[in-house]
Amino acid sequence: MGVTIALAGNPNSGKTTLFNALTGSNQFVGNWPGVTVEKKEGKLKGNKEVTITDLPGIYSLSPYTLEEVVARNYLLQERPDAILNIVDGTNLERNLYLSTQLLELGIPVVMAVNMMDIVRKSGDEIRIEKLAEHLGCEVVTISALKGEGVMEAANRAKKLAESKQKQKHVHGFAPEVEAVLETIERQLLGVPQEQQRFFAVKLFERDSKITETMEQVPEVEDLIAKLEAAMDDDAESIITNERYEYITDVIEKSLVKKQAKGKLTTSDKIDRIVTNRFLALPIFAAVMWLVYYISVSTVGGWATDWANEGVFGDGWKLFGLVDVPGIPVLVENFLTSVNCAAWLKSLVLDGIVAGVGAVLGFVPQILVLFIMLAFLEGCGYMARVAFIMDRIFRKFGLSGKSFIPMLIGTGCGVPGVMASRTIENDRDRKMTIITTTFIPCGAKLPIIALIAGALFNGASWVAPSSYFVGIAAIICSGIILKKTKMFAGDPAPFVMELPAYHMPTVGNVLRSMWERGWSFIKKAGTIILLSTIFIWFTSSFGMVGGKIKMVESLDQGFLANIGKGIAWIFTPLGWGNWKAAVAAITGLVAKENVVGTFGILYGYEEVAENGSEVWGNLAASFTTIAAYSFLVFNLLCAPCFAAMGAIKREMNNKKWFWFAIGYQTILAYAVSLCVYQFGTVLTGGTFGVGTIVAILLTVIFLYLLFRPQPKERSTSKNLSSVSVDGARV
Structure with a gap:
C-alpha cells in the first residue's frame, strides 16, 4: 500500500x-x-x-x-x-x-x-x-x-x-x-x-x-x-x-x-550594500547588464556564432584539424544523393533547416542566460531584488509581489502569468498579468541577440537596454493604470523572508537551466517546426496563371501578398517592408518565429544567388533606428499564443483578456513609433507628419503619467489586513 x-x-x-x-x-x-x-x-x-x-x-x-x-x-x-x-x-x-x-x-x-x-x-x-x-x-x-x-x-x-x-x-x-x-x-x-x-x-x-x-x-x-x-x-x-x-x-x-x-551576519553585511537605498538600483542595473553582456555579447555570443556559422552553417574545424560539415551541408548532400524532388528539397533546406536552425542557433545564448539567472536565484540575490523593486513599485501603485511573476517570466511568460495567482488583491493581480510579459522571456532573447548582432555589430548596450525597456514599461503602466477607476487603490502589502546568501550547487543550477532550456528546445521541435513549414509554403507558393504553383521569387508568394497588405501599418515605425511585417505577425504564434521567419525570408534566394550571409541581408533592410523600433515593438506587444492562453485563463473574463492584449499592443505601437520618429529626427532626418503624431502621443503619455491621482470617496475600502506568522501588517 x-x-x-x-x-x-x-x-x-x-x-x-x-x-x-x-x-x-x-x-x-x-x-x-x-x-x-x-x-x-x-x-x-x-x-x-x-x-x-x-x-x-x-x-x-x-x-x-x-x-x-x-x-x-x-x-x-x-x-x-x-x-x-x-x-x-x-x-x-x-x-x-x-x-x-x-x-x-x-x-x-x-x-x-x-x-x-x-x-x-x-x-x-x-x-x-x-x-x-x-x-x-x-x-x-x-x-x-x-x-x-x-x-x-x-x-x-x-x-x-x-x-x-x-x-x-x-x-x-x-x-x-x-x-x-x-x-x-x-x-x-x-x-x-x-x-x-x-x-x-x-x-x-x-x-x-x-x-x-x-x-x-x-x-x-x-x-x-x-x-x-x-x-x-x-x-x-x-x-x-x-x-x-x-x-x-x-x-x-x-x-x-x-x-x-x-x-551582523555575513548576509546582513552584504545586504547593507546591495539593498542600500542609494546603491541598490545601480547594483541591480550593473548585475543585469553583466548578465546580458555575458549571455549575448561574450560567452553566449561566441557559442551562438559557432552554432550559426558551424553547426547550422557551412561547418567547423574539429580541434582545428578536421573539417566537419554543418547540418545544412549534410542534409543537402543526402537529399541530392537520393534524387529528392525539388519542392521537398526546398521544404527541408529553405523551410525546416533554415527556420528551425535559425532558432536553435541561439540556444547557447539562452542556456548561458538561464545559468546566470539560476545562479542569482540560487545564491539568494533575486529575493533581494524583489525587496528592492517593492520599494520602487509601491511608489507607482504596484506591490513587490508583482515582481515575482516578472522574475519567473524571464524564463517563460506562461508560468510568469500563472505566478500572479499569489497576489490576493484582484486589481493588483490583473495589473500584474497585463504587465508581466513586458519582461523579455527566453523566447525573446533570440530576437534581442539577432538585432544586437546583425544590426548593432554586437553592441553591449542593446541587450541590457531591452530588459530595462520592459521594467520602464511596467513602471509607467503601473502609474497610468493606477490612476484609472479600474485599478485605483492601495497596493497589497508585501512580506517575504530573505534567505541567507549561499553558494548554489552546480547540480541545482544546471537542473534549473535545463528545465527552462529544454522547454525552449521542445517548442522549436513542435510549434516552430510547424510554423516554419507554413511560412515556407506560403512564401514559396503563389497563384501563377490561375493555379497554385511554386514561385520563382518570394515577392510572388502568398506570404508576400499578405505582408504587403499589412506592411503599411508598420511604416510609421520604420519597418514597413513586408518581410518585417510578416515576422512580427508570426511572432504572435511563438516569439522565436521572428528569427525563424527571417531565416527563411532572408536566407532563401539571396544566399542561393550570391552566397552572402543571411543576417547581412537582414541588416541591409533596416536602419539602426528602425531596427531598435522593431525590437521594442516585439518586446512590448501581445505575447505568444501560449502566454495569451494563460492570460485568458487567469483573467477568466473575455473583456479583461482583450483589454490586456489591446493595451499591450497599443503601448508597443506607440512606443515604437516614438522611438523611430524621434530617433530619425535626432540623427538628421526630416520633420514630418509622423513626428507630429509622435509628439502628440508623448504629450498624452506625459499627461496620463503625471496627472493627479483621482480622489476616492472612501479610503476605508482600500484598507486590508494581512496576517503573516500571525502578525498583522
Whole structure:
C-alpha cells in the first residue's frame, strides 16, 4: 500500500530543493483540484510506493492567501500519511510558528531542520534532542542543498506513517486559554479526535473561513469574550502571543547562539550594500547588464556564432584539424544523393533547416542566460531584488509581489502569468498579468541577440537596454493604470523572508537551466517546426496563371501578398517592408518565429544567388533606428499564443483578456513609433507628419503619467489586513 508524505514549510526554507533531491526526475506537475495553484508530486527515489507532495510555501495555516487555503484544505481533507516539515535552521523562531500549527493537525510530523551547514558555519548549535522533546515530534538535521540527511528524513517520515502512530500535540497554552480550548473540544463531537485541537484553536480565533459550517455554542462564546476582556486582547492575537511565548521557550532550551546578539551576519553585511537605498538600483542595473553582456555579447555570443556559422552553417574545424560539415551541408548532400524532388528539397533546406536552425542557433545564448539567472536565484540575490523593486513599485501603485511573476517570466511568460495567482488583491493581480510579459522571456532573447548582432555589430548596450525597456514599461503602466477607476487603490502589502546568501550547487543550477532550456528546445521541435513549414509554403507558393504553383521569387508568394497588405501599418515605425511585417505577425504564434521567419525570408534566394550571409541581408533592410523600433515593438506587444492562453485563463473574463492584449499592443505601437520618429529626427532626418503624431502621443503619455491621482470617496475600502506568522501588517 502506498504512502503519501507532504512537504510543508515556509517560503525559502529549502522545500523545493529538498523535493528535487528526494524525487529527482520522478516529478509531475498539475493544478490543485478546483484552484489554479501549481501542484507538484513525485515518487521517492528508489521507492515508487512513496509519493511526495510538495505543498505551496506558506507561513501559517491561517486562510489569508490562496496558498495557505490550498495547503490547509489538503492537510485537513486529504490527510497525508505523514508531514515532513522543513524548517530553516538559521531562522528557527519564524519557522516554528507553522510547525506549532502542523503539530495540532493530528498527522505524524517529522521536522527536518535544514541549512545545517550554514548553522554549523556560524558556530551556532541546535540541540536536536531538546527540540524533539519539547515539540513532541521526531527531528532530523539536513542540508538539502548538499544532499545531507535528505533520504534519512524521508525514510523517518515513511516509517512513522507506516506505524500509524498519531501525532500527540504537547504544546501547552496558558492555563486560562487551555481551559477554554478544552471546553471547545468537548463540543466538537463530529470532528475526528486527532483534529479536535486544530479546530478548537480555529473556533477560538473565530476563523469563520474554516469553521463556518460548525455551530458556535453560546457558552463558549461567552468564555472567549470574558477571556478577551481579562487579557485585554482579541482572540486571534491571544493565540498568536501564546504561540510565540511557547516558541521562545523552546528556542531558549534548544538553540545556543555563538554570535553576540546584535552582531551582523555575513548576509546582513552584504545586504547593507546591495539593498542600500542609494546603491541598490545601480547594483541591480550593473548585475543585469553583466548578465546580458555575458549571455549575448561574450560567452553566449561566441557559442551562438559557432552554432550559426558551424553547426547550422557551412561547418567547423574539429580541434582545428578536421573539417566537419554543418547540418545544412549534410542534409543537402543526402537529399541530392537520393534524387529528392525539388519542392521537398526546398521544404527541408529553405523551410525546416533554415527556420528551425535559425532558432536553435541561439540556444547557447539562452542556456548561458538561464545559468546566470539560476545562479542569482540560487545564491539568494533575486529575493533581494524583489525587496528592492517593492520599494520602487509601491511608489507607482504596484506591490513587490508583482515582481515575482516578472522574475519567473524571464524564463517563460506562461508560468510568469500563472505566478500572479499569489497576489490576493484582484486589481493588483490583473495589473500584474497585463504587465508581466513586458519582461523579455527566453523566447525573446533570440530576437534581442539577432538585432544586437546583425544590426548593432554586437553592441553591449542593446541587450541590457531591452530588459530595462520592459521594467520602464511596467513602471509607467503601473502609474497610468493606477490612476484609472479600474485599478485605483492601495497596493497589497508585501512580506517575504530573505534567505541567507549561499553558494548554489552546480547540480541545482544546471537542473534549473535545463528545465527552462529544454522547454525552449521542445517548442522549436513542435510549434516552430510547424510554423516554419507554413511560412515556407506560403512564401514559396503563389497563384501563377490561375493555379497554385511554386514561385520563382518570394515577392510572388502568398506570404508576400499578405505582408504587403499589412506592411503599411508598420511604416510609421520604420519597418514597413513586408518581410518585417510578416515576422512580427508570426511572432504572435511563438516569439522565436521572428528569427525563424527571417531565416527563411532572408536566407532563401539571396544566399542561393550570391552566397552572402543571411543576417547581412537582414541588416541591409533596416536602419539602426528602425531596427531598435522593431525590437521594442516585439518586446512590448501581445505575447505568444501560449502566454495569451494563460492570460485568458487567469483573467477568466473575455473583456479583461482583450483589454490586456489591446493595451499591450497599443503601448508597443506607440512606443515604437516614438522611438523611430524621434530617433530619425535626432540623427538628421526630416520633420514630418509622423513626428507630429509622435509628439502628440508623448504629450498624452506625459499627461496620463503625471496627472493627479483621482480622489476616492472612501479610503476605508482600500484598507486590508494581512496576517503573516500571525502578525498583522
